[in-house]
Amino acid sequence: MIHVADGPNLRTVTLxxxxxxxxxxRDGLDDLADAVAGADRPVVHLRGEGSAFCAGADLDAVADLDRESAVAxxxxxxxxxxxxxxxxSVVVAGIDGAARGGGVELALACDVRVATPAATFAEPGVKLGIFGAxxxxxxxxxxxxxxDALDLALSGRTVDAERARRMGLVSRVVDDPVAVAREIADNDPAALRVVKERVRDDDAVDAQAAREADAFGDLVAENGPAIAARRER
Structure with a gap:
């Protein structure tokens, strides 16, 4: 159920x-983790096939679990x-259609989330007596x-793409999410990796600042000739 297609600087992972x-x-979750973590491209575009991005957990797989299996x-x-x-890799979620429960959670783990106008988002677990775990x-x-997190998770309501953008759940509403992934993939791979590391760093600000300066120095040392050539044009 996980399809992988590799192109220049971009891996597309399709649910x-x-x-x-x-x-x-369970197998789908493992295959998805392998497809993203094993990418050798600087950018991964995560998308869903058909009318939904991802409905979350397969409820048929959940309904018969005992407590121990549910925890697992x-x-x-x-x-x-x-x-x-x-x-x-930088992971870009391209959300077209419904993202529900675990589908929202997987999108939240991505570095960039963009939606089409047809995208909708909900955490409906409370209606079934569960929640996104x-x-x-x-x-x-x-x-x-x-x-907003409590509102979404406690009400189970559905929000559209524009409301999701205003909340910060997605950064853009676009007709073609893969264009955003390609836009990012056109940039320097080493710089992409460092920016992701720095923005994801949740250590104390002073410690982050020191690592940020070190990473900047590394990139300038590596790309100095290219920077100088571009400056001279």
């Missing part, structure tokens, strides 16, 4: 189970989200703030 709105099973399933989803967040309760308030 390909449209008949189930790209809902993920949640931990598997968390590992997949962590693999996306910690990938060396793939890291969403931690990442959602970091991205949209505690107030």
């Amino acid at each position: 390909s189970r449209p008949e189930r709105r790209n809902a993920l099973t 399933f949640a931990e598997r989803g968390q590992r997949t989200a962590d693999a996306i967040e910690d990938a060396d 793939w890291g969403g309760t931690a990442r959602l308030p970091d991205v949209v703030g505690r107030g």
Whole structure:
């Protein structure tokens, strides 16, 4: 259910189970983690096939779990989200259609989230007596703030792409998300990797500043001739 296509500087990872709105099973979660973490391209574009980005966990796979198995399933989803967040590549979520529950959580783990006008977002778990447990309760308030995070998670309501943009859940609403991934992939791979590392760094500000300066020095040392050539044009 995970399709991978590699092009110059860009890997496209497609959730390909449209008949189930790209809902993920345990094997699907593992395959997704491998596809993103194993990328040898500087940018990964994560997308869904058909009318949905991802409906989250396959409820058929969840309904019959006992407590121990349910904990293990949640931990598997968390590992997949962590693999996306910690990938060396910049991961761009291109959200077209419905993102629900775990689909929102996987998008939250990506570095950049863009949506088409047809995208919608919801955390409907409370309607079923569950909630998003793939890291969403931690990442959602970091991205949209505690107030909007609680509103989404407690109401189960659906928001459209423009509302998601105003909340900060996505950074752009575009007709073609892959164009954003290609725009990012056109940049210097080493610089992309360093910027991701620096922005993701949650250490104390002074420690971050020192690492930021060191990383900048490394890039200038590596790219100095190219910078000088561009300046002279």
